[in-house]
Amino acid sequence: MLNELEIITHLQKKFPSHIGDDAAVIAFSGTKRYVITNDLLVEDVHFRLRYTTPTHLAHKALHVNLSDIAAMGGQPQFVLLGMAVPLNYADNIKLFLNGFSKACKAASVILIGGDTTKSPDKLFISLTVIGVAEERKIKYRHTAKPGDWIGLVGQMGHAHIGLTALESVTTGLNSFKKDFLKPQARVLEGLWLGAQSGVTSMMDTSDGLLIDLKRLCRASQVGAEIYLENLPDTKTLNTACQRLKLDPIETMLTGGEDYSLLLTIHPDKLKTIAKQFNAAFGYAIKCLGRVTSGKGVSFMQNGHIKPLTLQPFSHFGEQL
């Protein structure tokens, strides 16, 4: 079986330079561009119905896609909703649609079309979201340069802790569970970062920081060093990991579904951008490491290379 990377590589050969970012960019009027993304959510691959309410699912389906638009520096505008619905979900459809409408309205996104059909078994959701961005404010993955700082806007590993707690039916840990069940796309942050010329590349973290950083490095033909001492060291996260028998470092580096923004920042601009971001949003950009002229991602602790063996994230044990 081709994995997602192999499929993308296969298609990139056939349609050079048109695929690979969080969203595709097509012409609009004047200096404006449309950015378009399509994301699937599949029952028992991305979510379980036994602990996911229709309202949360609708919210998440939208925000997973909004996050792609945010990662490009775009303002989401339109959505098309595709759904294949099994009979056993029939009673939840109204709740789902109401939740979806509410989430769209909260994000100022207009539903303009889609398709609904039966599904023989599992619930499938396919969303296409269209956003608008100024051409010069759009951020890509292939533009990081050696020496840039690697920044993260949002959480690392929180959604994975939530998922682990939900899967193992562990009580409490509600804020982590909410991070998994109802992620909030960082649309305003994406727009703000898009407007900063010092932000040299950007993407969102959906499959885990490490795998996503590797994708960014591959697209930019650079390497990266992560400074482990820069990872957040919070009591809440450590306690939760201990309870769930998770390694905190591994969880932060490989846990998926955080929908944070991963970006690179020109070294001359780091101070200003970090300060102004903090002033605008009331929280900090995490400075995780540097872009290198090498290949792949390595880990450093207090100036020394630290080899780590990490398993890539998968939702329910299957590799994505």
Next chain:
Amino acid sequence: MLNELEIITHLQKKFPSHIGDDAAVIAFSGTKRYVITNDLLVEDVHFRLRYTTPTHLAHKALHVNLSDIAAMGGQPQFVLLGMAVPLNYADNIKLFLNGFSKACKAASVILIGGDTTKSPDKLFISLTVIGVAEERKIKYRHTAKPGDWIGLVGQMGHAHIGLTALESVTTGLNSFKKDFLKPQARVLEGLWLGAQSGVTSMMDTSDGLLIDLKRLCRASQVGAEIYLENLPDTKTLNTACQRLKLDPIETMLTGGEDYSLLLTIHPDKLKTIAKQFNAAFGYAIKCLGRVTSGKGVSFMQNGHIKPLTLQPFSHFGEQL
């Protein structure tokens, strides 16, 4: 369970005037508009893997969506491919992707993005196609007027005959099987018809002529009369129906998946349009009946009402 009509009606209340046509229309530059459609193909709802090659499936997935763009009078330009792939389809993915690339290139459509993921069980395909149209050439469903002629560009019931033959493992009938397995969207015809001001409304037939005509009538708040003597009476179709124990009239009226263009034509323009269409494409627009000021669709035979009881089309016995 809400059916598709109920879902659309439910959503139309929440997002008035933004949904209901074959494709959504959004701004582009100057007098140009983008038309965007999203269609799902679900294994064992829309297709069976046992008689559908990856190449045919890829072609069909694209053309089902191209047909929506054609129905709006648009020129397809871009596509996003979403796929949830079960393990048992893994060996076919390369063939599918190659077939998809070939079908895109033949239609001058560029793949710009999408999403691939595992599926626990069934193969699930979601395509989003974006086309371009001149604003004044876009055709809608809600603009048919009483007195207009009802025209059909393409076949009626052929795909259903093909599907029935495939499902019943009947030998021969290959051209009908091909009509089901590898439909050809009528993109050039749609563009040509879009440019005719005398074409007052248009849509494609995907779920069967009758159900689609009812949708057009509902959108336009009109009724329709079908003249049964105007239905094509071909030996090939009659023989095939006899072999498969299908009623020819019912098959033509309710068989789905033909992806023909259903349109209405201003009575003053019918002659010219019919003549010029024939000259341009080498086949005729079928004149099936008239739009009325009434409600619903009725059937006439030689000037008299003929009541017909028809079952709506479904692929494999389930109502869509």
